[in-house]
Amino acid sequence: MARSLRIIADWEPLDSGPPEERACFAALGIYAQNVCLTEGSDLLANRLRQAPLLSSYHLAEWMAWNWWRLRWEPRSKSSDWVYAHRVATIGGGYIWPNLTIFSDGQRTTLVAEPTRDRPQTPFRYITDDAAVVPSSEFESELDLFVEQVLERLKWAGVGDSNLETVWKGVLSERRTPALATVRKLEALLGRDPGESDPASVERLVLDAERLSISAIEELAAEHGHGGAILNADELDELAAEKGYEASRQDMAHLPRKHQLPRPGEVAAWQLGARAAAMLREEERISEEPITDRQLAQMAGVQVAALADRAGASAISFVLDENADRGRVVLRSKWHEGRRFELARLLGDRILSSAGERLFPATRAYTYRQKTQRSFAAELLSPFDAVDAMLGDDYSLERQKDVAEHFQVSELTIRTLLVNHGRLGREELDGEFEGAAA
Known part of the structure; x- marks a missing residue:
């Protein structure tokens, strides 16, 4: 069955930078529901390019760190929400797409918007579209991409990377039901893993035994939107x-x-x-x-x-x-x-x-x-x-x-x-x- 979301990295040479970046430099394209979310105008080559040259390592590291929030956290007006959901916040000296990713728990929306046409900027993204994919498929494609980057690091002889450490932690959390419940609640609260108030999360877990976990997750998401718990x-x-x-x-x-x-x-x-x-x-x-x-x-x-x-x-x-x-x-x-x-x-x-x-x-x-x-x-x-x-x-x-x-x-x-x-x-x-x- 055709995948509704694809993250494709075609490896390219890079002569300088940290070993992780050199190993994982790539023409990086993101496609969802037949929409290219990374298409843009390459001013140096004077042509359109669907896969700009970017660091797959940086993208994979950002996705791994924000996995719980990307998978479960809906849209929010919280001031720090964009850092976990907007690809352009990755930084690292690259021109990232103006791509925002968020989930309602069942379906994941990817919204691509054009970047501004600025002097001296060699690449300008032009896609102005949105796509919705099943969140289970988003999860599978994200997993596949991170594993691909880790395999590339292994091939290049780059070990003990931060990405490997973070990803092992995410996989361990996902395999541990009690910890997975906590991480999901933290994401709905709008918090990074391990950065929520432990007492508040513990109370939510206890209340779930009385009221059901599905209802408590809705209350957590309301707090992530600015409400009290x-x-x-x-x-x-x-x-x-x-x-x-x-x-x-x-x-x-x-x-x-x-x-x-x-x-x-x-x-x-x-x-x-x-x-x-x-x-x-x-x-x-x-x-x-x-x-x-x-x-x-x-x-x-x-x-x-x-x-x-x-x-x-x-x-x-x-x-x-x-x-x-x-x-x-x-x-x-x-x-x-x-x-x-x-x-x-x-x-x-x-x-x-x-x-x-x-x-x-x-x-x-x-x-x-x-x-x-x-x-x-x-x-x-x-x-x-x-x-x-x-x-x-x-x-x-x-x-x-x-x-x-x-x-x-x-x-x-x-x-x-x-x-x-x-x-x-x-x-x-x-x-x-x-x-x-």
């Missing part, structure tokens, strides 16, 4: 003091859930949209706006939960007390925001595995959170109805009218239009979901 005791207190009773028995269900794609098989927005469309069909809801009462009934909560404007928590969540009863806590103080949050939580409960107790809706860009957002958008404002109302008028004024009709935010309508190709991804100020896929 809420522990299990704090969630219990918030649910008791600020929450509304939620009945799983009264909640809407999807009897045909097995007909949905498995997570990762399609983009998160597609999974969420399909699930929402199936639920509308199951509940026999037309394309008209869903009322507060209808939404509350589907979510198994009191309609008063949507009327409350106090706001209660840094995140929205449902915490189940047992198989029948739980408590729902909504974050937003705005009516449209609370409707959207409740719809997200409904989607998360419908799609999550049996046995889950905690269902968090956070600001993070994990696959699970993106699926939630898409589910809520499609449930509250089905795209076909939105598209019909807009016609060919995608002006901000018309988007606002449609948002008010469905009682959702203008961003919800804009995101639907981007995901379905009616608007370009630049309309979301850096949102790559959907548009990149």
